[in-house]
Amino acid sequence: MLAIAAAxxxxxxxxxxxxxxxxxxxxxxxxxxxxxxxxxxLHVGGVGTGWSGRGRRR
Incomplete structure (x- = not known):
């Protein structure tokens, strides 16, 4: 979404x-x-992606 705003x-x-x-x-x-x-x-840095830094737990 941030990439679209930048464009x-x-x-x-x-x-x-x-x-x-x-x-x-x-x-x-x-x-x-x-x-x-x-x-x-900010987009390249990962701000606003919604991904957790921990990953998935099994």
Whole structure:
């Protein structure tokens, strides 16, 4: 789920950059890219996967 959120943030950053949309300092394409990278790092780190670190017990 976090990977999908990261992809959406990257797409928004691409649209802002490609369309040359004038935004304020908060909603720049660089900020969206950095938030997307943070969400992607959380996804790769295993946050929000729902897996237990212990594994199954027999």
């Amino acid at each position: 959406v943030l990257f797409f928004i950053a691409f649209l802002i950059n490609a369309a040359d949309i004038a935004t304020n300092d908060t909603f720049t394409s660089t900020n969206f890219m950095l938030i997307g990278l943070t969400v992607l790092a």
